[in-house]
């Protein structure tokens with residue numbers, strides 16, 4: 001097998017005038033990753049390096065533009081050039097493969113969906129007003145638009161959330177001490193990756209998945225009728241800002257309370273209405289003031305401002321909303337370096 005050469009564009013030592021030029025071309029990087037993911041370039045490349053012509057024949061695309069796309073991607077260490085005109089996988093390019101354990105293909109597609117490009121261009125408006133630009137641009141709130149006008153994008157979002165939750169579900173399942181807990185509800189639990197992991201680890205546990213109707217309809221097969229955990233799982237379509245019609249020992253709320261604060265207030269009030277005294281509530285968030293990846297978390301924070309008028313929390317801002325809701329915050333603990341759990345009781 002040929003050895004890979006270093007990425008051709010090493011920015012270390014580049015003058016500020018070139019660094020800024022590179023930064024303002026961020027869309028070219030995101031666009032190139034999106035194109036590679038949509039075309040399936042990473043899936044087409046096997047363990048042996050291949051030429052752009054070989055890959056192009058396989059993918060049914062033009063070889064010269066594909067070579068240019070590959071060259072652009074190598075600048076970010078996504079694929080590497082072997083020195084003889086062939087391209088090989090790198091750890092980053094492998095993550096774009098559909099069959100890679102820990103694949104980020106759906107996340108790459110989701111973060112570069114068409115609506116994101118229109119929204120980023122209006123970040124200055126969002127900063128001016130402090131509000132989401134979504135309804136102004138698309139005529140509807142974010143989830144309304146996804147579920148009614150952009151079903152492919154909605155399906156992609158759900159798959160991306162499931163993909164993104166795979167590792168965090170494992171970490172959270174290992175982290176949570178469920179002593180004394182016999183029922184859990186995952187509020188805004190997506191397709192149920194976290195809930196299924198909990199039911200797998202705790203054979204006596206019963207669980208409810210609550211999410212918007214079109215999301216619950218596509219829940220993890222293991223939770224659906226006939227699935228492995230069907231007899232211990234309940235699927236509840238609904239809007240947690242309106243009601244959480246489930247009594248459980250534990251309310252799990254993971255990566256939900258990053259929308260506008262009023263939605264968070266309503267959700268936490270509904271948890272309090274639904275839960276019995278002493279019930280536990282675990283809120284899980286990526287914190288913008290305690291993260292090993294500020295570039296990622298700060299970018300997500302801005303995207304949340306654009307699409308749902310939300311924000312990534314600091315420990316203080318999340319704590320403030322919890323205390324305001326009347327829940328008792330017992331402690332804050334890291335689930336993994338990227339995720340923190342706020343452990344509360346009703």
Ligand SMILES: C[S@@+](CC[C@H](N)C(=O)[O-])C[C@H]1O[C@@H](n2cnc3c(N)ncnc32)[C@H](O)[C@@H]1O
Pocket residue numbers: 143161162164165187188189190191210211212215238239240241253254255256
């Ligand atoms: C960022 S995802 C997190 C999903 C899941 N908790 C996880 O960590 O993978 C946000 C979830 O909130 C759901 N959601 C949005 N608005 C909601 C609402 N009003 N009521 C219930 N779920 C909602 C979305 O459908 C989506 O599944």
